[in-house]
Amino acid sequence: MKEKTYVKDIDESIYDFRFKEDEEDILGRGIGADLIDEISKEKNDPEWMRNFRQKSLELFHKQRMPQWGPSIEGLDMDRIVTYIRPKAKMRNKWEDVPEDVKKTFERLGIPQAERESLSGVGAQYDSEIVYHNLRSEVEKQGVVYTDLETAMRNPRFSEMIEKHFMKLVPPTDHKFAALHGAVWSGGSFVYVPEGVKVDIPLQSYFRLNAESAGQFEHTLIIIEKNSYLHFIEGCSAPKYYAASLHAGCVELYIGENATLRYSTIENWSKNMYNLNTKRALVEKGGKVEWISGSFGSHVSYLYPTSVLNGDGAVSEFTGITFSGDGQDLDTGAKVIHNAPNTSSYMNTRSISKSGGRNTFRSEVIVKPQAKGSKSSVSCASLMLDSISGSDTIPVMDIRTKDADIGHEAKIGRISDEAVFYLMSRGLSEEEAKALIVSGFAENVSKELPVEYAVEMNNLIRMEMVGSIG
Amino acid sequence: MNANESTKINILPVPTWNHLNINDVDYVGASSAEEIFEGIKKINIEPSGSNPVIYDFDEDFDGAQITINAKEDSDIIFRFLKSDKDTKVKIKSKINDGTKLSISIVKLSDNERFYVTSDAVVNKDASLSLTTVSLGNKATYLEGKADLTGDASSFDTYTSYILEKDEFLDMNYVADHKGQNTESEIVSAGVLKEGTKKNSRQTINFISGCSGSKGSESEEVLLLDDDVINKSAPLILCTEEDVEGEHGASIGEPDEDTVFYLKSRGLSLEKIHEMLSFAKIETALKRINHEETTKLVHKYLGVEDD
Numbered sequence: 188m189k190e191k192t193y194v195k196d197i198d199e200s201i202y203d204f205r206f207k208e209d210e211e212d213i214l215g216r217g218i219g220a221d222l223i224d225e226i227s228k229e230k231n232d233p234e235w236m237r238n239f240r241q242k243s244l245e246l247f248h249k250q251r252m253p254q255w256g257p258s259i260e261g262l263d264m265d266r267i268v269t270y271i272r273p274k275a276k277m278r279n280k281w282e283d284v285p286e287d288v289k290k291t292f293e294r295l296g297i298p299q300a301e302r303e304s305l306s307g308v309g310a311q312y313d314s315e316i317v318y319h320n321l322r323s324e325v326e327k328q329g330v331v332y333t334d335l336e337t338a339m340r341n342p343r344f345s346e347m348i349e350k351h352f353m354k355l356v357p358p359t360d361h362k363f364a365a366l367h368g369a370v371w372s373g374g375s376f377v378y379v380p381e382g383v384k385v386d387i388p389l390q391s392y393f394r395l396n397a398e399s400a401g402q403f404e405h406t407l408i409i410i411e412k413n414s415y416l417h418f419i420e421g422c423s424a425p426k427y428y429a430a431s432l433h434a435g436c437v438e439l440y441i442g443e444n445a446t447l448r449y450s451t452i453e454n455w456s457k458n459m460y461n462l463n464t465k466r467a468l469v470e471k472g473g474k475v476e477w478i479s480g481s482f483g484s485h486v487s488y489l490y491p492t493s494v495l496n497g498d499g500a501v502s503e504f505t506g507i508t509f510s511g512d513g514q515d516l517d518t519g520a521k522v523i524h525n526a527p528n529t530s531s532y533m534n535t536r537s538i539s540k541s542g543g544r545n546t547f548r549s550e551v552i553v554k555p556q557a558k559g560s561k562s563s564v565s566c567a568s569l570m571l572d573s574i575s576g577s578d579t580i581p582v583m584d585i586r587t588k589d590a591d592i593g594h595e596a597k598i599g600r601i602s603d604e605a606v607f608y609l610m611s612r613g614l615s616e617e618e619a620k621a622l623i624v625s626g627f628a629e630n631v632s633k634e635l636p637v638e639y640a641v642e643m644n645n646l647i648r649m650e651m652v653g654s655i656g
Numbered sequence: 657m658n659a660n661e662s663t664k665i666n667i668l669p670v671p672t673w674n675h676l677n678i679n680d681v682d683y684v685g686a687s688s689a690e691e692i693f694e695g696i697k698k699i700n701i702e703p704s705g706s707n708p709v710i711y712d713f714d715e716d717f718d719g720a721q722i723t724i725n726a727k728e729d730s731d732i733i734f735r736f737l738k739s740d741k742d743t744k745v746k747i748k749s750k751i752n753d754g755t756k757l758s759i760s761i762v763k764l765s766d767n768e769r770f771y772v773t774s775d776a777v778v779n780k781d782a783s784l785s786l787t788t789v790s791l792g793n794k795a796t797y798l799e800g801k802a803d804l805t806g807d808a809s810s811f812d813t814y815t816s817y818i819l820e821k822d823e824f825l826d827m828n829y830v831a832d833h834k835g836q837n838t839e840s841e842i843v844s845a846g847v848l849k850e851g852t853k854k855n856s857r858q859t860i861n862f863i864s865g866c867s868g869s870k871g872s873e874s875e876e877v878l879l880l881d882d883d884v885i886n887k888s889a890p891l892i893l894c895t896e897e898d899v900e901g902e903h904g905a906s907i908g909e910p911d912e913d914t915v916f917y918l919k920s921r922g923l924s925l926e927k928i929h930e931m932l933s934f935a936k937i938e939t940a941l942k943r944i945n946h947e948e949t950t951k952l953v954h955k956y957l958g959v960e961d962d
Contacts, residue, residue, distance in 0.1 A: 255671040255679075548672060555882060570897040573864055579892040582676050585907050586886075588879035592907040598862075598892050599900045 216399075217265040220244060223369050226270045230336055230372065235349055243358040243368025250362040257486045257515035257544070262460045267432050268400040269370045271313040279320045288312045297392050305419075307332045309391040311404055314372040325385060331378040332389055335405050338376035348376065351407060355438040355466045355494070363434045363462040363488075367403050371436065374404035377418065381411040381442070388417040388450075393435070395455075401432040409440045410447055417448040430485070431459045439467035441475055443497065448476040450634075455483035457513055462488050471497030471526070478634045479506040481518050490548060492521040495529035495557075502531040507631040510543030510575070519548040519581075524557035524590075533564040534630055539575035549581040551592065558589040568598040569627055661687040665771070666799050666828035668889060669859050678855060678889045681797065681826045683771065685742075692771065693746050696721050703730030703757075708946055712737060719744035726750065726757040726782075733760040733949055742769040749776035751784055753806065758785040760944045764956045766792045773799040780806030780835065787943045789953055790817040790825060790846075801830045804838040804866075812841040816940040818933050818957075819852035819884075828857040829873075833866040833899070842873040847933040849880035859891040860901050867898035876936070877907040880929050934959060 215222045223244050227237045252259065278284050281298050292298060292310050301308040307321035309332065316334035331338065338344045358368035375391045395402045410416050420437075433455060441447050447467070455461055461484040467475040477491045493502030504520040522531040537545040547566045568577040579596045601623050609619035664680040671679045686692040696719040703709060703724070708731035713720070718741040724732070726749060736743060743765065751757045763770055770793040776784045786800050802811035811831050819825055831840035842858045860871035873890050890903045910932050918928045934957060941950045954961055 255673065550673065550676060558882075568892075568894070570894060570899075573867070573895070573897040575897075576893075576895045578670060578894065579890075579903070580670060580672050581890060582672060582678055583888045583905065583907065584676060584678075584885070585877075585879065585888075586884070587882050588884065588909045589882070590879070590908050592905070594888075594890065594903065594905040596890070596892055596903040597901065598894050600897045 215270070216268050218244065218247065218269060218366065218369065222269060226370060226372065229270065229272065231340075233339065233345070236339070239353070240369050243365050246358045247362060247365035247369055250365055252362060253488070256488055256517045256546070256548075259460055259462070259486055261485075262430050262432060266399050266429065268397055269403070270372055271397055271400060278318055281318065284318050288317050291394055291396065292318070292392065297390075300390065305390050306385055306387040307389045309334065309375045309389075311373045311391065311393045311402070313395060313397050313400060313402065316373050316375070319375075321389075322387075325387075328383045328385075329380040330383060330385055331376065333376055335374045335376045335407060344376065344378065347378075347409065348407065351409065351438065351440060352405070353436070353438070355440070355468055356436050356464050360464065364436065364464050367405070367434045367436045367464070370401070371403045371405045373402075374406045374435070375408075377408040377410075377416065379410040379414040379416050379445075382413045384415040385417070386415075388419050390419040390421065392421045395431060395433065395459075399429040399431060401434065404435045406435070406437040408438070408447065410442055410445045412442040412445060414442065414445045415447075417450065420449070420451045421454075429458065431456070433459055433461045433463055433484075435463045437463075437465035439465075439475060441467060441469045441473040443470045444472040445470075446474040446476065448478065449491075450478040452480045453483055453487075453489075457483065457485050459484045460486045465489070465491040466494065467492070467502070468494045468496055469500040469502065472499045473497060474501040474503070477502075477504040477506070477520065478631060479504070479518070480631050481506070481508040481516055484516060485513060487516040487518055489518045490521050492523070493531065494523045494525060495531065496525050498526050499528045500526060501529070504531075504533045504535070505631055505634050506535040507628050508535070508537040508545050508547075510537070510539050510545045512541040512543060515544040517546040517548055519546075521550045522552070522562065524551070524553040524560040524562065526557055528559040529557055530560065531562045533566070535566045536627055536630055537566070537568045537577055538571065538624065538627065539568070539577045540571040542574045544576040544578075546578040546580060547596075550584065551582075552584045553586060553590045553592065555586045558587050560587075560589075561591045562593070564594045566596045567627070569624070570598065570600050659685060661685065663688050663691065665689060665692075665773070666797055666826050666855075666857065668828070668857050668891070669830055669861060670891060670893060672889070676887070678857065678887050681855065683797065692744055693719070693721055696744060696746075698723070701725070701732065703728060703732065705729070707731035708733050710735065710949075713743075714738050716741065717743060720746075722747045724749040724757065724759075725752075726755045727752045729756040731758045733762065733944065733946060735762045735949065735952065736765050736770065739765050739767050741767060743767060743771065745772040747772070747774040749774070749784065751776060751778045751782040753779045754781045755779075756783045756785070758787070760946075760949070761786075761788040762944070762949055762953065763788070763790050763796070764792055764953065769793065769795045769797075771797040775801045775803075776811070777803045777805055778809040778811060781808050782806055783810040783812075785943070786811070786813040787940050788813075788815040789937055789940045789944075790815065791937075791953070791956060793823065795824045795826075797826045799828045801832070802840065803832050803834065804840065804869075805834050807835040808837045809835055810839040813843065814940055814943055815844040815846070816936045817844075817846035817854075818937065819846065819848050819854060820850045822851045824853045826855045830859040830861065831871055832861045832863060833869040833871060833896075834863050836866060837868040838866055839869065840871040843875070845876040845936040845939065847878045847880060847936060848884040848886055851881070851883045853885040855887045855889075857889045857891070858903070859893065862892075862894040862896045862899040862901060864895040866896050869896070870900045872901070873903045875905045875907070878910055878932060878936075879908055
């Protein structure tokens with residue numbers, strides 16, 4: 188009898204710890220106009236933002252839940268905590284951060300990573316950023332990296348933020364974009380001036396500690412002509428029985444001939460509904476590189492979108508999704524070719540096991556004016572058992588003859604021939620299968636800085652046993 | 657027909673984003689899929705081994721509900737030649753154990769709308785080969801589904817088309833792999849020019865228990881003008897580990913090197929486009945492998961036979 192290869196679940200223990208939230212810090216549950224007003228007051232929003240939140244709330248109530256994708260019936264919006272008061276103001280020294288919050292980030296290795304391999308770090312705990320710091324030499328170059336609320340109140344950036352905030356992802360986009368517009372809190376603002384190359388990455392880490400809570404951080408990054416930035420985003424939460432919600436929003440504005448690499452390692456707990464929206468606008472000759480690793484969440488809807496708005500703009504998306512017991516992860520990417528000679532590449536891998544479901548969903552739209560554009564989509568799925576599922580749902584909408592569009596998809600299991608070959612070279616069957624799965628995930632890990640690739644590989648941490656042919 | 661009513665046909669097995677308008681297509685004039693075929697005459701076919709059997713539909717033809725019970729290897733060619741009316745055809749096939757059924761649909765009519773939907777149950781060791789040549793009609797809706805119930809059953813389909821002068825083509829092909837060691841191949845190849853629009857949906861569905869199955873889907877679309885719209889949704893759905901599924905698509909202008917070579921041999925760009933277009937149809941004609949049908953299609957296209 189053939190014994191099945193067993194792949195262990197991702198080890199969540201390093202993320203699954205919590206500190207009790209004080210009830211008085213919770214501003215309220217559910218979504219109502221009064222609560223939105225309270226959030227505005229609490230955050231001392233400018234007038235335009237108060238109005239924006241209320242209009243977004245109206246849109247949220249008007250819009251339908253998604254009619255496609257995984258079920259989100261288990262998400263009870265009336266129970267979700269939309270805003271939790273911060274325990275302390277934002278600091279730029281870890282010593283000044285409250286002890287339990289600091290301990291949380293220490294256990295996640297953030298201060299250490301900051302010392303060793305980052306230009307700057309932002310740390311959000313529940314609803315607000317609690318720590319932000321940027322290396323002085325980077326700051327001297329004119330780079331700004333702070334929380335969005337601080338930037339919004341800074342006369343130098345207030346106008347810029349009003350001009351860009353939720354213009355790429357308007358609240359009309361979908362129900363959870365509207366929700367985000369109404370209750371957003373925290374997140375980061377990054378500004379990179381013309382010609383500045385930030386060689387060492389910045390990282391924001393989002394930690395949701397409270398039970399039945401929502402996190403709605405907004406990340407706004409504007410990089411000017413000929414600049415470069417690598418931004419890393421990480422996220423985690425302890426596991427509770429009640430559902431939690433992440434409806435963040437990322438808006439990236441990439442100037443002419445600038446490059447922005449946006450890397451995400453998402454490891455929310457398995458009770459999380461991750462309904463996040465990410466979008467980039469790329470000007471002439473600019474480039475966005477999305478690196479995406481999705482490991483956590485109960486349900487995910489995540490499709491980073493690139494709008495290639497300038498001649499020669501480029502989008503690259505590299506992603507891996509690992510879905511295990513109780514997970515239904517619907518991930519992928521969208522590209523809109525809106526200008527001539529634009530290029531897009533998508534390269535994704537998904538692994539399904541123990542009843543987990545993966546869906547790769549994509550769209551490539553080539554507008555009539557995008558002459559000379561090219562697009563290539565490649566997705567591969569690995570099924571590790573027959574109680575799991577893996578779907579591939581790509582769509583191409585091409586409206587000019589002068590385009591070169593390619594698409595390929597593959598689905599299958601670990602090849603017996605490959606295992607046989609590796610065994611003939613001296614590996615055990617377990618080692619052979621582990622090597623094949625690691626190789627399958629390499630498209631993402633090779634794109635990450637070494638420290639993060641190691642973290643990702645630790646996350647996957649596959650233990651192969653048995654498998655006697 | 658009530659022009660105020662419509663029903664959704666050619667439904668994608670799993671929906672995606674609504675804004676892409678690819679989840680289904682509206683068929684105007686009926687409130688349900690059943691209503692489309694109300695009052696349409698029924699034809700039962702039980703092929704008896706004399707191949708091919710040819711059914712020509714002409715003049716006043718407005719449609720048929722065709723039931724095929726294939727117990728012997730059979731080759732059926734449906735030719736839709738001319739009609740002034742909307743044409744609606746529903747084909748339901750049962751392919752018994754060990755039987756090979758080949759269905760060819762050759763559409764050369766110029767009326768407003770043409771809708772053909774084919775649904776087959778393919779039993780153990782049986783196979784269905786479905787070939788379609790789609791030429792003419794302002795709006796064409798094609799659907800081909802195969803339920804690969806039996807072990808070692810198979811389904812292969814090839815659809816070829818040339819769209820011109822604002823024509824619209826909407827396709828939906830689905831292979832449901834249920835039996836073990838089943839195989840499917842879904843291919844479409846065609847040409848879009850002169851303001852035409854085309855939607856293509858291809859789905860390979862590996863259902864738990866279909867171990868050892870293989871499926872592939874592919875699409876080649878030549879875009880010859882700038883005012884055309886091509887939409888493609890090639891799906892692979894999978895709840896079985898031991899399967900192999902793949903998809904490939906190539907969409908765009910004719911390959912530069914090919915065009916350069918043919919130009920160097922003295923051909924005009926117009927002639928080159930015509931040749932590349934006809935090549936898509938020729939592949940389908942070779943599969944049909946019926947001389948008279950080939951001549952009929954060539955005549956429609958204005959191609960001279962040797």
